[in-house]
Amino acid sequence: MTNIIKLLPSNISNQIAAGEVIQRPASVVKELIENAIDAKATHIQLIVKDAGKTLIQITDNGTGMNEEDALISFERHATSKVKTSQDLFQIKTMGFRGEALASIAAIAHVEMKTKQENDELGNLIEMEGNECKSKHHISCEKGTSIAVKNLFYNVPARRNFLKSDTVENNHILNEFLNTALIHNDIAFTYYNNDKLIHKLEKQNIKKRIIDLFGKSFNERLLPIEEEMNSIKISGFIVKAEYAKKNKSEQFFFVNKRFMRNHYLANSIDRAYQGLIPEKTYPAFFISIEIDPESIDVNIHPTKTEIKFLDDKVLYALLHAATKRSLGQFTLAAQLDFNTDKSFEITPIREGQMINTPQTNFDPNFNPFDNNTQSQEGINIKSSFDDSSNWANMSAKGLDNNNQLPFKKEKLGYGSSINIYSVEENLSQNQNYSDKHPEVIQVQNKYIITKTKNSILVINQERASQRILFEKFSNSQYDDISCQQLLFPYNHFFSPSHTSLLLELLSEIRKYGFMIEYQKEGSFNITGVPNNLSSEDAQIVLENLLYEINENNEIAAPKHYKVALSMSKRLCIKEGQILRPEDMLGIVGQLFSSQNCETTPWGKKILHKIEVESIDNIFE
Template identity: 45%
Template sequence: MSSIIQLLPDHVANQIAAGEVVQRPASVVKELMENAIDAGATDIKLICKDAGKTLIQVIDNGKGMSVTDARLCFERHATSKIRKAEDLFDLHTKGFRGEALASIAAIAHVELKTKQDQEELGTHIIIEGSKFTQQEPAVLPKGTSFAVKNLFFNIPARRNFLKSDTVELKHIIDEFQKVAMAHANIHFTLYHNGSELFNLPQSNLRQRIVNIFSGKTNEKLVPVKENTEIVTIDGFIGKPEFAKKNRGEQFFFVNDRFIKSGYLHHAILSAYEGLLKEGTQPSYFLYLNVPPHTIDINIHPTKTEIKFDDEQALYAILRSTVKHSLGQFNVAPVLDFDRDATLDTPYDFKGKEATYPTIQIDSTFNPFAEEKKSDAKTSGSNFSFQPRKEAQPHWESLYVGLKDTFESQEMQFESDVVTSSLFTDAEVEQPKTVTYQIHKKYIVSPIKSGMLIIDQQRAHQRVLYEQFLTNITVHQANSQQLLFPLTLYFSGNEMALLLELIPSLENTGFVFDEINSDSLVISGLPVTISESEASIVLEQLVADLQDEIPESSFSQMDSMAKSMAKSLAVKTGTYLTEKEQENLVNNLFGCKENSVSPFQKPTFITLSIEDIDKKFSV
């Protein structure tokens, strides 16, 4: 019987490895930027076209590669970082497995230009699907330039799975920000389709965070610093009042490498216990430095998850450090709850001697004189405080004609009765529809066959959803002008998403005066949104669309209408008057689809008389 197990060809093995390493254009960005950092670069440029599908180019001023290294770096498991297995537990660099460049070259057209500082000429290499098509010396500046073109050109199925340019660009920006935040001492620049999106000069950690997440971020940050034998913690956390509904601004860096850790995230949440509103998430940018031999970073293909030797100790240290910073900067309440700050001695009075109060006496004061005056005023007025009115002469004339007036009014009153007799006695006035609210959650309304039990929150979501969807598509929304324009600040990533939604938002009734790189100036709002709700609605909208931006324009409108309806709908636990209950019921049954909410949950149930009778049958 012949053997059935065979060795895979190199180009097939590289394509399989690419499935782990290169999931989308953002994966290429991450690998190339980390290689540039490992090369000691101080200036890194990232250039993208069509969200990385057409071109991803990373240019650095690092140490470059020799001719041999430039050719060898595209081989599988070729690396300069490790020599033996023990080196995996003493890593100080980003890449180390030697699979990234081989995987990228297997599924794209790659052009490499590199030159070392001491060499006169550099090396120019072109690869198409793992095949070297050209290698020649060239006159180049110091450093390395990697250009990855036509990603997944030989794997059409993988290319078809890529999302829209907006979604893929968002992922590229996410990876760019993670690398840039971990290395504030490097100048990073990002260009997309010829436009500069980010220009981050060398700075400290706080400035780098502010440059990425807009200028208003500075006032939200609380510094965190702790130094122990197990870990050194540095970075910033956000004040509780600036907590957001989404988890977009939460970053852990371990030895300058971005990681995800639900366990450490729980430590942060426990430190914020009692300080956050329900459903909100705190912001944090925390940099942890631990000895390399105490972590294993080789447990995940993308190296975003690592294993710690002593997670419990790290949890306790992180939790207490964050809690201490919140209390130290008066963000969290201190133990002395009864302390009155007004009793503190001002700095201006330090060292001054106390002054004794002086006593002043009014020798002319006579309390009895005042009392006599008041007695004189009140004497003789014990029985009447109002002046007596003079008697009117000919008082009988006041009643002349009064009888005629009464008779005329009586005649008018009888005519009204006659008018009402036009209605037939057979016509009976319809009973008024009565609704009741139960536990500030459900509205009960009687019907002929029994009763309706309506979920007030889901019903209002359905009403608002159809209103917003109609306004967006028909372009007939009304706006209420604000007396003072409202300025809202967002991060660069959030602004990129909002720019896509501006036309749809304007159709719902928003009026924008200015649209800047990190803020929106709003001069008009939809009539259903109050000024205090504007920021809540837009933040919720960004949070809902943050993960996956809809592909088509209609699905984008649909998602936006759902998000705004969810934000503005009356919540469970809200008291409604009889008029509000009646309006909600009438509006619900005026909807095209009134049986389910926009999220496909039932809005009401019907309880028939038979169902009620069964409950009482024994």
């Protein structure tokens, strides 16, 4: 009987392994940069073309390799970092599994140039599908340069499943940030399609954060530091007022390795409780140095998951350190305990006359006599003392000419609507006509109106979102106007947001933003929509870019995505007091829309209550 179980050929087994290690072009960037760091490089250059599909090249000035080491490095589980099983419990390098180069060479064309410091000539090795096509000596600089071309050329299914260039470039940029951020002792250069994205010199960690995320972070960062036994915590958290609705700027590093850990992130989020609104998250850049024997990084091929021997101790330590930093550095800027304000008396100048303080009063004023009133007193008699006012308040309707008894204004959605005196308006509305529905606002959240046989309860925020979305998606921007800022300002965006904002600049300007690109993530903002302050405009832009970035895998036109996000940002919010004409405008435009029942996200806008069901309640 013939055997049916056979060993797979090396090229097939390497392609299978590559599926775990190399998931997309960003995985190649991560593995090669980590190899360069382990080679003790002081400068690393990354070059990417066509989102990594055509070329990914990493060049470093590290130790380099001789010809024999260069050839064997493409074999599976070939590594210089682990020699015994005990080394797995004392990992201090970025890589250790020996799978990266073998996995990359299995699914791409790879060209390696490498040279050690004392060698006269370097080595050039060309690999294709794990086969060495050529090798010879060349003249090159000390270090290693690896060019990965035509990624997934022999795995067409994997290549077809890659996302758009924008999505893949964002993943590459994130991997670059995850590595460059913590290795501030290494200079980095990053080119994408021949355009310089980042040029980072050796610098302290705070300067590295500012260079990567913008100069605005200079005033946002609060230092955090704690040490106990074999655990040392250092880095920066961000002031509470700069919390965001996403976790894109939360970074953990363990022994200079980027880590994802929702449990430990919760310890920091909890420290901000009471300081930030719900569903917002603080940014942080925290490095944890810990004994390698207390952790296990050999969990997943990506090496971003780490198990701790006692994560509860680390949780408590992070929480306490964050609370202390928030208390110490936030209050320190506001309080000065060395100054006694009661002794800050303006000195008397020579020859200055001192006047005796004077008091004024009405000797005839009697607070118990209703017939007398101080000349300077305030009449505090309540308008509700007249019982006829209550009758007036319950009257609703239009005047005899079927016109609204208040000034008609164009409804500008998202505008900061002035508080309208409901009692004043209701006392004026009489002889209400059936031509217009009755409308009232409940809890500054719902609009209640009637139809012939039912009552409608409308969520004002969701209704506004639907109205705005249909206007924006149909390129109707009539209700939007721009206010020029008296003091224009520069705002810095993260690299991923910068590239996305440049793509969407023409669309975003239609919404009232006057914004121009300066350089290296800096945008000059000279005007914002008239319903936003400059601070709110920054938040709106950052949240807009984050949402579009997160949903980039959804196939939809750019103007559609911007309309979707802007309708959420510029709509009337819950808690805004509406005038009757505003509510009538919302109701009328809502029922003129294509879909008056749900928001663009599928959430319910209105609820219908039949009169018959109300009658049943009182039977």
